[in-house]
Amino acid sequence: REVFALVLSEALVVGVLGAALGMGLGIVMGRGAVQAVTQTITDLYFAVTVQEIEIATSSLVKGALLGILATILVAAPPAWEAASVPARAALSRSSLEGKARRAVTRVGFGSLVLAILGLILLAIPTRSLAISFAGTLAIIVAFAALTPLVTTLLMRTVTLPLGRIWGALGRMAPRNVVTSISRTAVAVAALMVAVSVTIGVSLMIGSFRTTVVTWLDQVLQGDVYVSAPSRTSTQASTPLDPAVLPIVETWPGVERVDSLRTVTVESPGGPISVFAVDNPNFGDRPFVTSDLS
Structure with a gap:
Protein backbone atom coordinates (compact mmCIF):
# COMPACT_ATOMS: atom_id res chain seq x y z
CA ARG A 1 0.00 0.00 0.00
CA GLU A 2 2.81 2.40 0.81
CA VAL A 3 4.45 1.78 -2.57
CA PHE A 4 1.13 2.19 -4.37
CA ALA A 5 0.34 5.44 -2.54
CA LEU A 6 3.86 6.74 -3.10
CA VAL A 7 3.74 6.15 -6.86
CA LEU A 8 0.29 7.71 -7.16
CA SER A 9 1.36 10.74 -5.14
CA GLU A 10 4.34 11.23 -7.42
CA ALA A 11 2.04 10.90 -10.42
CA LEU A 12 -0.26 13.51 -8.88
CA VAL A 13 2.61 15.96 -8.50
CA VAL A 14 3.77 15.34 -12.07
CA GLY A 15 0.20 15.71 -13.34
CA VAL A 16 -0.29 19.04 -11.57
CA LEU A 17 3.00 20.42 -12.86
CA GLY A 18 2.34 19.13 -16.37
CA ALA A 19 -1.19 20.52 -16.46
CA ALA A 20 -0.04 23.94 -15.28
CA LEU A 21 2.84 24.04 -17.75
CA GLY A 22 0.68 22.75 -20.59
CA MET A 23 -2.11 25.26 -20.02
CA GLY A 24 0.35 28.13 -19.70
CA LEU A 25 2.18 27.29 -22.89
CA GLY A 26 -1.12 26.57 -24.63
CA ILE A 27 -2.46 30.02 -23.79
CA VAL A 28 0.72 31.70 -25.00
CA MET A 29 0.79 29.70 -28.24
CA GLY A 30 -2.94 30.24 -28.78
CA ARG A 31 -2.57 34.00 -28.51
CA GLY A 32 0.35 33.94 -30.91
CA ALA A 33 -1.63 31.84 -33.39
CA VAL A 34 -4.63 34.18 -33.19
CA GLN A 35 -2.45 37.20 -33.86
CA ALA A 36 -0.75 35.50 -36.81
CA VAL A 37 -4.03 34.38 -38.38
CA THR A 38 -5.80 37.70 -37.89
CA GLN A 39 -2.81 39.57 -39.32
CA THR A 40 -2.85 37.33 -42.38
CA ILE A 41 -6.59 37.83 -42.88
CA THR A 42 -6.20 41.59 -42.45
CA ASP A 43 -3.36 41.74 -44.98
CA LEU A 44 -4.99 39.55 -47.63
CA TYR A 45 -8.76 39.85 -47.19
CA PHE A 46 -10.35 42.35 -44.82
CA ALA A 47 -9.72 44.04 -41.49
CA VAL A 48 -10.26 41.85 -38.43
CA THR A 49 -10.76 43.36 -35.01
CA VAL A 50 -10.23 40.14 -33.05
CA GLN A 51 -6.81 40.38 -31.42
CA GLU A 52 -7.22 38.53 -28.11
CA ILE A 53 -8.66 35.22 -26.99
CA GLU A 54 -11.05 34.77 -24.10
CA ILE A 55 -10.65 31.54 -22.15
CA ALA A 56 -13.42 30.48 -19.80
CA THR A 57 -12.40 29.44 -16.32
CA SER A 58 -14.42 26.24 -16.71
CA SER A 59 -12.28 25.25 -19.72
CA LEU A 60 -9.09 25.70 -17.71
CA VAL A 61 -10.51 23.67 -14.82
CA LYS A 62 -11.64 20.89 -17.16
CA GLY A 63 -8.25 20.81 -18.86
CA ALA A 64 -6.38 20.66 -15.57
CA LEU A 65 -8.62 17.91 -14.19
CA LEU A 66 -8.32 15.85 -17.37
CA GLY A 67 -4.54 16.16 -17.37
CA ILE A 68 -4.20 15.19 -13.71
CA LEU A 69 -6.72 12.35 -14.02
CA ALA A 70 -5.02 10.95 -17.14
CA THR A 71 -1.63 10.99 -15.38
CA ILE A 72 -3.01 9.13 -12.37
CA LEU A 73 -4.82 6.56 -14.53
CA VAL A 74 -1.67 5.86 -16.54
CA ALA A 75 0.41 5.48 -13.39
CA ALA A 76 -2.09 3.26 -11.57
CA PRO A 77 -1.41 -0.09 -13.37
CA PRO A 78 2.41 -0.02 -12.91
CA ALA A 79 1.94 1.23 -9.35
CA TRP A 80 -0.35 -1.70 -8.57
CA GLU A 81 2.09 -4.11 -10.20
CA ALA A 82 4.99 -2.69 -8.21
CA ALA A 83 2.98 -2.97 -4.98
CA SER A 84 1.86 -6.56 -5.63
CA VAL A 85 5.30 -8.13 -6.26
CA PRO A 86 8.39 -8.34 -4.07
CA ALA A 87 10.62 -5.29 -4.12
CA ARG A 88 13.51 -7.24 -5.65
CA ALA A 89 11.33 -8.44 -8.54
CA ALA A 90 10.02 -4.92 -9.13
CA LEU A 91 13.57 -3.57 -9.38
CA SER A 92 14.75 -6.43 -11.61
CA ARG A 93 14.87 -5.65 -15.30
CA SER A 94 14.86 -9.31 -16.32
CA SER A 95 11.30 -9.91 -15.12
CA LEU A 96 10.02 -6.98 -17.16
CA GLU A 97 11.89 -8.10 -20.25
CA GLY A 98 10.56 -11.63 -19.80
CA LYS A 99 6.98 -10.38 -19.73
CA ALA A 100 7.65 -8.20 -22.78
CA ARG A 101 9.08 -11.11 -24.78
CA ARG A 102 6.15 -13.35 -23.88
CA ALA A 103 3.69 -10.66 -24.99
CA VAL A 104 5.38 -10.03 -28.36
CA THR A 105 3.42 -12.67 -30.26
CA ARG A 106 0.04 -11.72 -28.78
CA VAL A 107 0.61 -8.04 -29.48
CA GLY A 108 1.74 -8.85 -33.02
CA PHE A 109 -1.44 -10.77 -33.87
CA GLY A 110 -3.55 -8.08 -32.23
CA SER A 111 -1.83 -5.41 -34.33
CA LEU A 112 -2.64 -7.36 -37.52
CA VAL A 113 -6.32 -7.40 -36.56
CA LEU A 114 -6.19 -3.68 -35.83
CA ALA A 115 -4.51 -3.00 -39.19
CA ILE A 116 -7.22 -4.95 -41.03
CA LEU A 117 -9.86 -2.96 -39.15
CA GLY A 118 -8.16 0.28 -40.19
CA LEU A 119 -8.07 -0.79 -43.84
CA ILE A 120 -11.77 -1.64 -43.68
CA LEU A 121 -12.57 1.80 -42.24
CA LEU A 122 -10.54 3.53 -44.96
CA ALA A 123 -12.28 1.45 -47.64
CA ILE A 124 -15.71 2.72 -46.58
CA PRO A 125 -16.97 5.19 -49.24
CA THR A 126 -17.75 8.12 -46.96
CA ARG A 127 -16.74 11.73 -46.44
CA SER A 128 -16.77 11.43 -42.66
CA LEU A 129 -13.52 12.76 -41.20
CA ALA A 130 -14.09 10.77 -38.02
CA ILE A 131 -14.10 7.45 -39.89
CA SER A 132 -11.07 8.42 -41.99
CA PHE A 133 -9.08 9.57 -38.97
CA ALA A 134 -10.09 6.45 -37.03
CA GLY A 135 -8.87 4.23 -39.85
CA THR A 136 -5.59 6.13 -40.15
CA LEU A 137 -5.04 6.03 -36.38
CA ALA A 138 -5.76 2.30 -36.31
CA ILE A 139 -3.15 1.61 -38.99
CA ILE A 140 -0.53 3.78 -37.30
CA VAL A 141 -1.10 2.14 -33.92
CA ALA A 142 -1.12 -1.32 -35.55
CA PHE A 143 2.23 -0.83 -37.25
CA ALA A 144 3.69 0.62 -34.06
CA ALA A 145 2.43 -2.38 -32.06
CA LEU A 146 3.80 -4.72 -34.71
CA THR A 147 7.31 -3.36 -34.19
CA PRO A 148 8.34 -5.74 -31.35
CA LEU A 149 7.45 -8.83 -33.39
CA VAL A 150 9.11 -7.56 -36.57
CA THR A 151 12.21 -6.46 -34.64
CA THR A 152 12.50 -9.83 -32.93
CA LEU A 153 12.15 -11.78 -36.18
CA LEU A 154 14.58 -9.50 -37.98
CA MET A 155 17.22 -9.74 -35.25
CA ARG A 156 16.95 -13.52 -35.16
CA THR A 157 17.35 -13.60 -38.94
CA VAL A 158 20.51 -11.48 -39.01
CA THR A 159 22.17 -13.12 -35.98
CA LEU A 160 23.81 -15.91 -38.01
CA PRO A 161 25.08 -13.74 -40.92
CA LEU A 162 26.42 -11.09 -38.55
CA GLY A 163 28.06 -13.81 -36.45
CA ARG A 164 29.89 -15.14 -39.48
CA ILE A 165 31.14 -11.67 -40.36
CA TRP A 166 32.04 -10.23 -36.94
CA GLY A 167 32.11 -13.32 -34.75
CA ALA A 168 30.86 -13.12 -31.17
CA LEU A 169 30.30 -9.38 -31.38
CA GLY A 170 28.04 -9.84 -34.41
CA ARG A 171 25.92 -12.38 -32.50
CA MET A 172 25.73 -10.33 -29.30
CA ALA A 173 24.39 -7.13 -30.89
CA PRO A 174 21.10 -8.54 -32.29
CA ARG A 175 20.63 -10.71 -29.18
CA ASN A 176 20.92 -7.64 -26.96
CA VAL A 177 18.24 -5.96 -29.05
CA VAL A 178 15.88 -8.91 -28.45
CA THR A 179 16.84 -9.12 -24.78
CA SER A 180 15.90 -5.46 -24.25
CA ILE A 181 12.86 -5.57 -26.51
CA SER A 182 10.75 -3.46 -24.14
CA ARG A 183 13.10 -0.52 -24.74
CA THR A 184 14.38 -1.11 -28.27
CA ALA A 185 10.90 -1.72 -29.70
CA VAL A 186 9.64 1.57 -28.28
CA ALA A 187 12.59 3.44 -29.78
CA VAL A 188 12.14 1.76 -33.17
CA ALA A 189 8.38 2.39 -33.18
CA ALA A 190 8.81 6.04 -32.20
CA LEU A 191 11.39 6.58 -34.94
CA MET A 192 9.19 4.78 -37.48
CA VAL A 193 6.11 6.86 -36.67
CA ALA A 194 8.13 10.11 -36.66
CA VAL A 195 9.71 9.40 -40.04
CA SER A 196 6.40 8.29 -41.58
CA VAL A 197 4.57 11.37 -40.30
CA THR A 198 7.38 13.62 -41.57
CA ILE A 199 7.21 12.04 -45.03
CA GLY A 200 3.40 12.20 -45.06
CA VAL A 201 3.28 15.86 -44.04
CA SER A 202 5.99 16.75 -46.58
CA LEU A 203 4.06 15.04 -49.37
CA MET A 204 0.83 16.72 -48.27
CA ILE A 205 2.42 20.18 -48.20
CA GLY A 206 4.04 19.59 -51.58
CA SER A 207 0.70 18.46 -53.02
CA PHE A 208 -1.05 21.53 -51.60
CA ARG A 209 1.55 23.85 -53.11
CA THR A 210 1.36 22.16 -56.49
CA THR A 211 -2.43 22.34 -56.43
CA VAL A 212 -2.40 26.05 -55.57
CA VAL A 213 0.15 26.82 -58.30
CA THR A 214 -1.88 24.87 -60.87
CA TRP A 215 -5.08 26.61 -59.79
CA LEU A 216 -3.48 30.05 -60.00
CA ASP A 217 -2.08 29.27 -63.45
CA GLN A 218 -5.55 28.27 -64.62
CA VAL A 219 -7.49 31.13 -63.05
CA LEU A 220 -5.15 34.13 -63.02
CA GLN A 221 -4.39 34.47 -66.72
CA GLY A 222 -4.47 38.24 -66.81
Whole structure:
Protein backbone atom coordinates (compact mmCIF):
# COMPACT_ATOMS: atom_id res chain seq x y z
CA ARG A 1 0.00 0.00 0.00
CA GLU A 2 2.81 2.40 0.81
CA VAL A 3 4.45 1.78 -2.57
CA PHE A 4 1.13 2.19 -4.37
CA ALA A 5 0.34 5.44 -2.54
CA LEU A 6 3.86 6.74 -3.10
CA VAL A 7 3.74 6.15 -6.86
CA LEU A 8 0.29 7.71 -7.16
CA SER A 9 1.36 10.74 -5.14
CA GLU A 10 4.34 11.23 -7.42
CA ALA A 11 2.04 10.90 -10.42
CA LEU A 12 -0.26 13.51 -8.88
CA VAL A 13 2.61 15.96 -8.50
CA VAL A 14 3.77 15.34 -12.07
CA GLY A 15 0.20 15.71 -13.34
CA VAL A 16 -0.29 19.04 -11.57
CA LEU A 17 3.00 20.42 -12.86
CA GLY A 18 2.34 19.13 -16.37
CA ALA A 19 -1.19 20.52 -16.46
CA ALA A 20 -0.04 23.94 -15.28
CA LEU A 21 2.84 24.04 -17.75
CA GLY A 22 0.68 22.75 -20.59
CA MET A 23 -2.11 25.26 -20.02
CA GLY A 24 0.35 28.13 -19.70
CA LEU A 25 2.18 27.29 -22.89
CA GLY A 26 -1.12 26.57 -24.63
CA ILE A 27 -2.46 30.02 -23.79
CA VAL A 28 0.72 31.70 -25.00
CA MET A 29 0.79 29.70 -28.24
CA GLY A 30 -2.94 30.24 -28.78
CA ARG A 31 -2.57 34.00 -28.51
CA GLY A 32 0.35 33.94 -30.91
CA ALA A 33 -1.63 31.84 -33.39
CA VAL A 34 -4.63 34.18 -33.19
CA GLN A 35 -2.45 37.20 -33.86
CA ALA A 36 -0.75 35.50 -36.81
CA VAL A 37 -4.03 34.38 -38.38
CA THR A 38 -5.80 37.70 -37.89
CA GLN A 39 -2.81 39.57 -39.32
CA THR A 40 -2.85 37.33 -42.38
CA ILE A 41 -6.59 37.83 -42.88
CA THR A 42 -6.20 41.59 -42.45
CA ASP A 43 -3.36 41.74 -44.98
CA LEU A 44 -4.99 39.55 -47.63
CA TYR A 45 -8.76 39.85 -47.19
CA PHE A 46 -10.35 42.35 -44.82
CA ALA A 47 -9.72 44.04 -41.49
CA VAL A 48 -10.26 41.85 -38.43
CA THR A 49 -10.76 43.36 -35.01
CA VAL A 50 -10.23 40.14 -33.05
CA GLN A 51 -6.81 40.38 -31.42
CA GLU A 52 -7.22 38.53 -28.11
CA ILE A 53 -8.66 35.22 -26.99
CA GLU A 54 -11.05 34.77 -24.10
CA ILE A 55 -10.65 31.54 -22.15
CA ALA A 56 -13.42 30.48 -19.80
CA THR A 57 -12.40 29.44 -16.32
CA SER A 58 -14.42 26.24 -16.71
CA SER A 59 -12.28 25.25 -19.72
CA LEU A 60 -9.09 25.70 -17.71
CA VAL A 61 -10.51 23.67 -14.82
CA LYS A 62 -11.64 20.89 -17.16
CA GLY A 63 -8.25 20.81 -18.86
CA ALA A 64 -6.38 20.66 -15.57
CA LEU A 65 -8.62 17.91 -14.19
CA LEU A 66 -8.32 15.85 -17.37
CA GLY A 67 -4.54 16.16 -17.37
CA ILE A 68 -4.20 15.19 -13.71
CA LEU A 69 -6.72 12.35 -14.02
CA ALA A 70 -5.02 10.95 -17.14
CA THR A 71 -1.63 10.99 -15.38
CA ILE A 72 -3.01 9.13 -12.37
CA LEU A 73 -4.82 6.56 -14.53
CA VAL A 74 -1.67 5.86 -16.54
CA ALA A 75 0.41 5.48 -13.39
CA ALA A 76 -2.09 3.26 -11.57
CA PRO A 77 -1.41 -0.09 -13.37
CA PRO A 78 2.41 -0.02 -12.91
CA ALA A 79 1.94 1.23 -9.35
CA TRP A 80 -0.35 -1.70 -8.57
CA GLU A 81 2.09 -4.11 -10.20
CA ALA A 82 4.99 -2.69 -8.21
CA ALA A 83 2.98 -2.97 -4.98
CA SER A 84 1.86 -6.56 -5.63
CA VAL A 85 5.30 -8.13 -6.26
CA PRO A 86 8.39 -8.34 -4.07
CA ALA A 87 10.62 -5.29 -4.12
CA ARG A 88 13.51 -7.24 -5.65
CA ALA A 89 11.33 -8.44 -8.54
CA ALA A 90 10.02 -4.92 -9.13
CA LEU A 91 13.57 -3.57 -9.38
CA SER A 92 14.75 -6.43 -11.61
CA ARG A 93 14.87 -5.65 -15.30
CA SER A 94 14.86 -9.31 -16.32
CA SER A 95 11.30 -9.91 -15.12
CA LEU A 96 10.02 -6.98 -17.16
CA GLU A 97 11.89 -8.10 -20.25
CA GLY A 98 10.56 -11.63 -19.80
CA LYS A 99 6.98 -10.38 -19.73
CA ALA A 100 7.65 -8.20 -22.78
CA ARG A 101 9.08 -11.11 -24.78
CA ARG A 102 6.15 -13.35 -23.88
CA ALA A 103 3.69 -10.66 -24.99
CA VAL A 104 5.38 -10.03 -28.36
CA THR A 105 3.42 -12.67 -30.26
CA ARG A 106 0.04 -11.72 -28.78
CA VAL A 107 0.61 -8.04 -29.48
CA GLY A 108 1.74 -8.85 -33.02
CA PHE A 109 -1.44 -10.77 -33.87
CA GLY A 110 -3.55 -8.08 -32.23
CA SER A 111 -1.83 -5.41 -34.33
CA LEU A 112 -2.64 -7.36 -37.52
CA VAL A 113 -6.32 -7.40 -36.56
CA LEU A 114 -6.19 -3.68 -35.83
CA ALA A 115 -4.51 -3.00 -39.19
CA ILE A 116 -7.22 -4.95 -41.03
CA LEU A 117 -9.86 -2.96 -39.15
CA GLY A 118 -8.16 0.28 -40.19
CA LEU A 119 -8.07 -0.79 -43.84
CA ILE A 120 -11.77 -1.64 -43.68
CA LEU A 121 -12.57 1.80 -42.24
CA LEU A 122 -10.54 3.53 -44.96
CA ALA A 123 -12.28 1.45 -47.64
CA ILE A 124 -15.71 2.72 -46.58
CA PRO A 125 -16.97 5.19 -49.24
CA THR A 126 -17.75 8.12 -46.96
CA ARG A 127 -16.74 11.73 -46.44
CA SER A 128 -16.77 11.43 -42.66
CA LEU A 129 -13.52 12.76 -41.20
CA ALA A 130 -14.09 10.77 -38.02
CA ILE A 131 -14.10 7.45 -39.89
CA SER A 132 -11.07 8.42 -41.99
CA PHE A 133 -9.08 9.57 -38.97
CA ALA A 134 -10.09 6.45 -37.03
CA GLY A 135 -8.87 4.23 -39.85
CA THR A 136 -5.59 6.13 -40.15
CA LEU A 137 -5.04 6.03 -36.38
CA ALA A 138 -5.76 2.30 -36.31
CA ILE A 139 -3.15 1.61 -38.99
CA ILE A 140 -0.53 3.78 -37.30
CA VAL A 141 -1.10 2.14 -33.92
CA ALA A 142 -1.12 -1.32 -35.55
CA PHE A 143 2.23 -0.83 -37.25
CA ALA A 144 3.69 0.62 -34.06
CA ALA A 145 2.43 -2.38 -32.06
CA LEU A 146 3.80 -4.72 -34.71
CA THR A 147 7.31 -3.36 -34.19
CA PRO A 148 8.34 -5.74 -31.35
CA LEU A 149 7.45 -8.83 -33.39
CA VAL A 150 9.11 -7.56 -36.57
CA THR A 151 12.21 -6.46 -34.64
CA THR A 152 12.50 -9.83 -32.93
CA LEU A 153 12.15 -11.78 -36.18
CA LEU A 154 14.58 -9.50 -37.98
CA MET A 155 17.22 -9.74 -35.25
CA ARG A 156 16.95 -13.52 -35.16
CA THR A 157 17.35 -13.60 -38.94
CA VAL A 158 20.51 -11.48 -39.01
CA THR A 159 22.17 -13.12 -35.98
CA LEU A 160 23.81 -15.91 -38.01
CA PRO A 161 25.08 -13.74 -40.92
CA LEU A 162 26.42 -11.09 -38.55
CA GLY A 163 28.06 -13.81 -36.45
CA ARG A 164 29.89 -15.14 -39.48
CA ILE A 165 31.14 -11.67 -40.36
CA TRP A 166 32.04 -10.23 -36.94
CA GLY A 167 32.11 -13.32 -34.75
CA ALA A 168 30.86 -13.12 -31.17
CA LEU A 169 30.30 -9.38 -31.38
CA GLY A 170 28.04 -9.84 -34.41
CA ARG A 171 25.92 -12.38 -32.50
CA MET A 172 25.73 -10.33 -29.30
CA ALA A 173 24.39 -7.13 -30.89
CA PRO A 174 21.10 -8.54 -32.29
CA ARG A 175 20.63 -10.71 -29.18
CA ASN A 176 20.92 -7.64 -26.96
CA VAL A 177 18.24 -5.96 -29.05
CA VAL A 178 15.88 -8.91 -28.45
CA THR A 179 16.84 -9.12 -24.78
CA SER A 180 15.90 -5.46 -24.25
CA ILE A 181 12.86 -5.57 -26.51
CA SER A 182 10.75 -3.46 -24.14
CA ARG A 183 13.10 -0.52 -24.74
CA THR A 184 14.38 -1.11 -28.27
CA ALA A 185 10.90 -1.72 -29.70
CA VAL A 186 9.64 1.57 -28.28
CA ALA A 187 12.59 3.44 -29.78
CA VAL A 188 12.14 1.76 -33.17
CA ALA A 189 8.38 2.39 -33.18
CA ALA A 190 8.81 6.04 -32.20
CA LEU A 191 11.39 6.58 -34.94
CA MET A 192 9.19 4.78 -37.48
CA VAL A 193 6.11 6.86 -36.67
CA ALA A 194 8.13 10.11 -36.66
CA VAL A 195 9.71 9.40 -40.04
CA SER A 196 6.40 8.29 -41.58
CA VAL A 197 4.57 11.37 -40.30
CA THR A 198 7.38 13.62 -41.57
CA ILE A 199 7.21 12.04 -45.03
CA GLY A 200 3.40 12.20 -45.06
CA VAL A 201 3.28 15.86 -44.04
CA SER A 202 5.99 16.75 -46.58
CA LEU A 203 4.06 15.04 -49.37
CA MET A 204 0.83 16.72 -48.27
CA ILE A 205 2.42 20.18 -48.20
CA GLY A 206 4.04 19.59 -51.58
CA SER A 207 0.70 18.46 -53.02
CA PHE A 208 -1.05 21.53 -51.60
CA ARG A 209 1.55 23.85 -53.11
CA THR A 210 1.36 22.16 -56.49
CA THR A 211 -2.43 22.34 -56.43
CA VAL A 212 -2.40 26.05 -55.57
CA VAL A 213 0.15 26.82 -58.30
CA THR A 214 -1.88 24.87 -60.87
CA TRP A 215 -5.08 26.61 -59.79
CA LEU A 216 -3.48 30.05 -60.00
CA ASP A 217 -2.08 29.27 -63.45
CA GLN A 218 -5.55 28.27 -64.62
CA VAL A 219 -7.49 31.13 -63.05
CA LEU A 220 -5.15 34.13 -63.02
CA GLN A 221 -4.39 34.47 -66.72
CA GLY A 222 -4.47 38.24 -66.81
CA ASP A 223 -1.78 40.72 -65.84
CA VAL A 224 -4.15 43.33 -64.37
CA TYR A 225 -7.63 42.83 -62.88
CA VAL A 226 -10.06 45.74 -62.69
CA SER A 227 -13.16 45.61 -60.48
CA ALA A 228 -15.56 48.00 -58.79
CA PRO A 229 -14.94 48.81 -55.11
CA SER A 230 -16.58 46.39 -52.69
CA ARG A 231 -16.59 45.63 -48.99
CA THR A 232 -14.16 42.75 -49.41
CA SER A 233 -11.14 42.41 -51.65
CA THR A 234 -11.82 38.77 -52.46
CA GLN A 235 -15.32 39.12 -53.94
CA ALA A 236 -16.32 41.77 -56.46
CA SER A 237 -20.02 42.03 -55.65
CA THR A 238 -20.56 45.35 -57.44
CA PRO A 239 -20.76 45.23 -61.27
CA LEU A 240 -18.24 47.28 -63.18
CA ASP A 241 -19.53 50.34 -65.01
CA PRO A 242 -19.85 49.42 -68.73
CA ALA A 243 -18.35 52.79 -69.64
CA VAL A 244 -15.02 51.63 -68.20
CA LEU A 245 -14.57 48.83 -70.76
CA PRO A 246 -13.95 51.07 -73.83
CA ILE A 247 -11.45 53.11 -71.83
CA VAL A 248 -9.54 50.04 -70.75
CA GLU A 249 -9.60 48.49 -74.23
CA THR A 250 -8.12 51.61 -75.83
CA TRP A 251 -5.54 52.14 -73.08
CA PRO A 252 -1.95 52.21 -74.42
CA GLY A 253 -0.17 48.87 -74.01
CA VAL A 254 -3.33 46.82 -73.52
CA GLU A 255 -3.39 43.84 -75.90
CA ARG A 256 -6.68 42.22 -74.92
CA VAL A 257 -9.48 42.72 -72.40
CA ASP A 258 -11.64 39.87 -71.12
CA SER A 259 -14.76 40.45 -69.04
CA LEU A 260 -15.78 38.14 -66.22
CA ARG A 261 -18.98 37.95 -64.22
CA THR A 262 -19.37 35.81 -61.09
CA VAL A 263 -22.67 34.97 -59.42
CA THR A 264 -23.30 32.72 -56.41
CA VAL A 265 -26.51 30.68 -56.61
CA GLU A 266 -28.04 28.38 -54.03
CA SER A 267 -28.56 24.70 -54.77
CA PRO A 268 -29.64 21.62 -52.80
CA GLY A 269 -25.96 20.74 -52.46
CA GLY A 270 -24.95 24.19 -51.21
CA PRO A 271 -23.86 27.48 -52.81
CA ILE A 272 -22.40 27.25 -56.32
CA SER A 273 -20.27 29.91 -58.02
CA VAL A 274 -21.24 30.47 -61.66
CA PHE A 275 -18.71 32.16 -63.96
CA ALA A 276 -19.50 33.90 -67.24
CA VAL A 277 -16.49 34.91 -69.33
CA ASP A 278 -15.95 35.96 -72.93
CA ASN A 279 -12.52 34.27 -73.10
CA PRO A 280 -12.91 30.74 -74.56
CA ASN A 281 -9.52 29.71 -73.12
CA PHE A 282 -10.40 30.67 -69.55
CA GLY A 283 -8.84 28.25 -67.06
CA ASP A 284 -7.06 26.27 -69.81
CA ARG A 285 -10.37 24.50 -70.39
CA PRO A 286 -11.65 25.56 -73.84
CA PHE A 287 -15.39 25.90 -74.11
CA VAL A 288 -17.35 24.64 -77.07
CA THR A 289 -18.62 28.14 -77.77
CA SER A 290 -18.44 31.53 -76.10
CA ASP A 291 -22.07 32.29 -76.94
CA LEU A 292 -24.00 31.25 -73.83
CA SER A 293 -27.33 32.54 -75.12
